[in-house]
Amino acid sequence: MRLATWNVNSLRSRIDRVERLLERHDLDVLALQETKAREDQLPLMGLQAMGYEVAYSGTNQWNGVAILSRVGLEDVEVGFPGTPGWGEPVETESRAVGATCGGVRVWSLYVPNGRKVDDPHYFYKLDWLARLREAARDWLGGQTCLMGDWNIAPQDEDVFDITRFATSTHVTPRERAAFQAFLDDGYVDVVRPHVSGPDGFTYWDYYRQRFERNRGMTIDFVLASPTLAARVTHASVDREERAGTGASDHAPVLVDLD
DNA sequence: ATGGTAGAGTGTCTA
Numbered sequence: 001m002r003l004a005t006w007n008v009n010s011l012r013s014r015i016d017r018v019e020r021l022l023e024r025h026d027l028d029v030l031a032l033q034e035t036k037a038r039e040d041q042l043p044l045m046g047l048q049a050m051g052y053e054v055a056y057s058g059t060n061q062w063n064g065v066a067i068l069s070r071v072g073l074e075d076v077e078v079g080f081p082g083t084p085g086w087g088e089p090v091e092t093e094s095r096a097v098g099a100t101c102g103g104v105r106v107w108s109l110y111v112p113n114g115r116k117v118d119d120p121h122y123f124y125k126l127d128w129l130a131r132l133r134e135a136a137r138d139w140l141g142g143q144t145c146l147m148g149d150w151n152i153a154p155q156d157e158d159v160f161d162i163t164r165f166a167t168s169t170h171v172t173p174r175e176r177a178a179f180q181a182f183l184d185d186g187y188v189d190v191v192r193p194h195v196s197g198p199d200g201f202t203y204w205d206y207y208r209q210r211f212e213r214n215r216g217m218t219i220d221f222v223l224a225s226p227t228l229a230a231r232v233t234h235a236s237v238d239r240e241e242r243a244g245t246g247a248s249d250h251a252p253v254l255v256d257l258d
Numbered sequence: 259a260t261g262g263t264a265g266a267g268t269g270t271c272t273a
Contacts, residue, residue, distance in 0.1 A: 009264075009265070009273085010264090010265055010266075012265095012266095013264095013265070013266095034265090034273085036265065036266060037266090060266090061265080061266040061267070061271085061272085062265090062266075062271075062272055062273080063272095113272080113273060115272085115273085151273095205262085205263080205273090206262080206263040206264055206273095207261080207262040207263055207264095208261090208262060208263090248264095249263090249264075249273085
């Protein structure tokens with residue numbers, strides 16, 4: 001079984017790339033973030049023709065998360081208990097969708113960006129993560145996969161030059177502590193053992209040819225509960241997908257299970 | 259400190 005997560009930065013503008021990605025890697029499950037579409041705007045026909053079912057949460061032009069699965073899609077849940085919204089009804093800003101796919105409980109997560117340290121959105125981000133953690137503790141006993149854009153670089157090696165991030169979000173002690181809390185609870189980062197440092201970057205800003213110079217960040221993660229982590233045989237970042245024109249600013253992250 | 263690019267949708271907002 002092969003899972004992947006990708007911040008697609010608009011599903012409609014990159015539907016061809018999504019379909020090629022599913023084919024190219026023979027994916028069973030794909031979690032998407034920043035779909036930037038209402039549910040009624042989703043380009044479903046090709047995906048359904050390829051055998052994928054879709055779980056979705058997204059009603060505004062900025063966020064939006066999806067799970068595509070060809071190994072079943074059961075018990076779909078939008079958001080998690082205690083999901084805090086941001087100036088909108090909870091369903092608008094859930095930033096999380098969960099489903100059971102082939103026996104694995106999958107969550108597609110789009111952690112709030114935070115914008116700037118001291119911005120109200122930064123505190124919303126910390127609160128959102130704390131509430132997710134509370135909910136996720138109950139899922140540790142199953143085969144659970146928390147994957148998506150965490151908007152946190154947990155280690156200095158996860159950014160191209162830590163000295164450039166002195167006043168930035170994504171690397172602050174409070175964000176890092178919020179991420180570490182999941183690991184302390186028992187979730188396992190199943191990608192880092194396979195690829196890390198500059199080879200493990202998953203995001204490169206569109207500005208200043210950041211990708212061409214590999215000045216990126218690692219902010220997309222797959223965290224697995226212990227029993228699921230034990231099934232992981234390989235993981236990688238599909239850097240090819242970030243190359244060329246018309247790419248998302250994130251690369252897909254892939255995980256193989258036995 | 260600012261600006262650079264990209265996607266939503268036509269005002270800017272978000273990242």
